[in-house]
Amino acid sequence: MAKFAEIGRAAIPGQGTELRLLQRNDEFSIRIVGQPGDLMNSRLHGSEDALAELACADVAARPGARVLVGGLGMGFTLAAALAALGSDAEVVVAELVPEVVDWNRGPLGQAAGRPLDDPRTRVHVGDVAALMRDSPGDFDAIMLDIDNGPEGMTRKDNDLVYSPRGLESAQRALRQDGVLAVWSAGRDAGFSERLKRVGFSVSEHQVRAHRPGKGARHVIWLGS
Template identity: 65%
Template sequence: MARFELLGTAIIPGKGTQLRLLQRNDEFSIRIAGTSGELMNTRLHGSEDALATLACERITDHPAPKVLIGGLGMGFTLAAALQSLGDAAEVTVAELVPEVEQWNLGPLGSASGYPLKDPRAKVHIGDVVQLIKASPASYDAILLDIDNGPEGLTQKENDWLYSAAGIAAAQEALRPEGILAYWSAGQDPAFTERLKRAGLSAEAVTVRAHRPGKGAKHVIWLAW
């Protein structure tokens, strides 16, 4: 069997943790240096697709919808959002690590169909929190695929997005009848209750990492 080859490395700003991009034939993997597990793999993106499709199907009747995605990753959530929305849509992706954008513009982008080349897509290099705080009533949907979910893995600072203050800030950044969507590697009943205490209707949807019925179970929270 072919072995993974290292294509690139990147440091997560403010953390010092190194990300590693690897390729084996047509398969790509992003891992944290010094660990045996992987953060992302191009063969396992069913839940990233679902993050976009479950949320965007709620806003297809909105005129010129604007969507904010926290985390570019391997581009699958962006690709699914663009596929779900019409020509008048605008999708902004906030990505903390500049090299991840370059990886998606390079060979890695082939796995998701190079969504960054779509004229409806925009990239903000920086923390998605900055955009949320600076953009009141700006988005029809905010999709957050940051870290491992409510329990941060690569950055403890990511927990703010899942706190009461973070949820309130995201609510303020939504347009009327907008929707929030959060990706997580697993269930977290406390987060469901936190969304409800914020006055939101909340639904935790179990999805598969690979395809329906296959792969690990992940969770998408929809809140409106």
């Protein structure tokens, strides 16, 4: 079997560590330097697809729907959101690491079907928490796939996104009857309560990393 080859590196802002982009034939992996295993793998994106499908289900029919994807990653959530929404929609994707955007415009883009090339896509390079704070009433749905979920692994500042203050910013950034969807690698009972305390009605969905019905169990919270 062919071995992975490193084709890119990127510093994680404020953390003193790096992301590595690796390729083996048509398979891609993003890893954190010094940590074992994949942070993301292009063959395991069922739960990233589900994040967008669940978030967009109730807003796709709205004229001119505008949604936010927090975390570009390998582009699968962005691609699934575009597939779920109409031709007049706009999908803003916020990515903190500029090189991740470059990777998706380069060799990595083929994995998700090059969703950055879709004319409905808008890219924001920067902190999604700041974007939400500065965008009151702008979005019908917000999808957050930052780090490993509410328990940050790559960047402690990500904890702020999932704090009561960060969740209140997300709530203010939503339009009437908007939807917040949050991806996590695992369950966190305290996070459901945190969502409820800031005023969301919450449902929790268990999804698989790989479809159909295979791979690790991940969690998606929907707040409305």
